Amino acid sequence: MTVKFLSLAVKGLKQALRDRRSLFFLLLFPVVFMIIFAFAFGSPSSLGTGTTPHKIAVINLDRGATASINNTDLHINAGANFTALLENVTYEGTNTHMFTLTNASADQAQTLLKSRGLDAAITIPENFSQAVVSLSNASARTEATSDIGLQVINASSAQAAALSAQLPTNATLPRPSNVTAQVTVEGDTGSAAFGAAQGLIFNVLQQYESQIQATASRQVDATLGQNQSQLNGNYISAAVEPLTGARSFTYFDYQAPGLIVFALLLQVSSVAQDLARETDSGTLTRLKLSNMRSFDLLFGTLLTWIIIAVVQILLLFGVAVALGFQWSGGANSIELAVFIGIIGGIASISLGLLLAAFARNERQAAQLGVLIAVPVSFLTGAFFPLPSEPLGTAFGTTFQVYDLLPWTQVADAIRQVLVFGSSFSDVAIYVGFAIVLTAILFIVGVISYSRVRLRAE
């Protein structure tokens, strides 16, 4: 005896393979998209930046320091001051902020950078305030010694002695320590958005340094007169840290995994059309008259389309790599991507079931499928990063409105796995949510289809 769902799965595969038009729609249509996107977005300079705010995260690890101001010891946190500066700085001559700050931990920032939710992530080191104090003291000391030295050169010994006498009796020149701090700016070095953000961040940091120096000098000059000293020594530096696995990231690298999800979403239309055809042609009635159970039809259909999904993923992945997609990770990453893709495929099949339950005919099912699949592709960030639309926070992660779509989770997870070589544990949260959301959609799809189409009228 043959297992009925297997017979139905084989039947479905034969039909899919022999229906050339549907096969083109399913397999070659996304490949055409892949080629177009590779051509349009395959180079690093393919995205302009303009004067829009850059999305950045600041990870402030600064522990603060004690600074002596007017002989009073004060605890300062220069990291917080610098963060505030970043938040408020605007483009010259406009009210447009240079940066939009996102609250994120180091891990969250990494994830957001990988999904292009951020242009850059700045890490302020623990000793940033100490380095700022050092910079300030060194500036003051240099200014003071410079002032005194200059006056000594220009005056008589008696005058110099008189000058020294003017100094407060308890005044001592600040002693700078050798503390230096390095601010790191992390991001995808191949991204034009990162390039622009990084340039602006360096500039703001430089201004911040200059401001500290100028403040320290002004305080000394207030007592000892005007001078313009030049500080030698680099107390605060900045460095770029490329995002792991994204050394030569192009926009196409972001889009290629999204196009795989787009192909999976096209299954919505194909599944709905396929099932609606069974209804329209009466073959579903023929099957209902037999010993076939709902499970056989649904599981057989699921199996057919899962196999097609796997073929889609592998085909598109191969085409993407051939077109220059920067793939990180070994065979394991492909296996993991296929596994995640299957979840996306099941979500599409589930939505297809739902549409097939209510579509009046095959044509309507196909049209509804496309009508839903294409906008959803954009909503899942398959082609372009999405603006922040927070829904709430759970498990330490801020969820966006579109995170409720299983394909969003699938797209993010596949992107992380294929572009950044992330392991299963790295993407477990995406996979977990994708499974839960897909399960809900599957249950709704199965119940609707079974009730509407598989019961006696």
Add this chain to the structure above:
Amino acid sequence: MTEQLSDHTTDAYALQVQGLTKRYGDLVAVDDLSLQIKKEEIFGFLGPNGAGKTTAINMMVGLLSPTGGAVLINGQDRARVPKRSVGVCPQELVLWEELTCVENLTLIGDMYDLPRVVTNERVRSLLADLALSEKAKARVSQLSGGMKRRLNVALAVVHDPDIVVLDEPSSGLDPQSRLLLWDFIRSLKGKGKTTILTTHAMEEADALSDRVAIIDHGKLLQLDTPQNLKRTIGSGDIIEIQLAEPERNETVIAGLKSVKGIQEIKDVGGKINVRALNAVSLLPEILERVDAMHARVSDIAIRENTLEDVFIYLTGRGLRE
């Protein structure tokens, strides 16, 4: 009319229907239908389009939930009978176009849990019986209409059911394919199958059916053998008169009604149909009266009474109306 169900005997009947009713709002598609179909008989279910035949059949095989009534198959409630007891050939071609003939039949065999060896043998035999062996590996989309129709029938019987329901099986078939199909339907009786034949082709019902039920507006109008129906209801021959001005039909019919010996006279599709036992001997008088009414006859024919005439007598309308 309601057929009285016999109390004794479930053994003799393959299918028993009691008070079967289907309502769609105010529309009664099947109205309190009761009948019994004997084992191994070919039972003709006759009625015009929209008479309620397919609705009744769909309820009998479980595709449609009845509003009321009961269906017994081999004496058991239909819901308890294994699905493989019944095979249905729908009116439309219900085939998987991208699959081959063998694949279509094998799939249905699988769906009825037949062992593959049995299915393979049944498929081979059916393709031979229905002259499709040469097209065994051809995709359905490449078959002619007649071949598709025959495959449609094969799919209904591949699992070897006791009761075979054939809904308009020869619709659109060429004469050669129709005769082949009729032979196949007759062969089912020889194999002990009960066949329910739904048709609006009188010739088909007449040629194949052991008994015929005439249904219209969801109601059973008459149930008997074709011979009895023709003898008791529509005895005699038919004179078909085509006037040059068909708009004068009603006037001529009124003028002919008084001719002695005419059992019935009606306008059927623009022709005047006169039914009489001694039609040939009445013909001169009929033509004389027509002439007296200054009506011109463009064509005239005498033929044997058919089931269609019986149907017209019962329903007042043609089968294809």
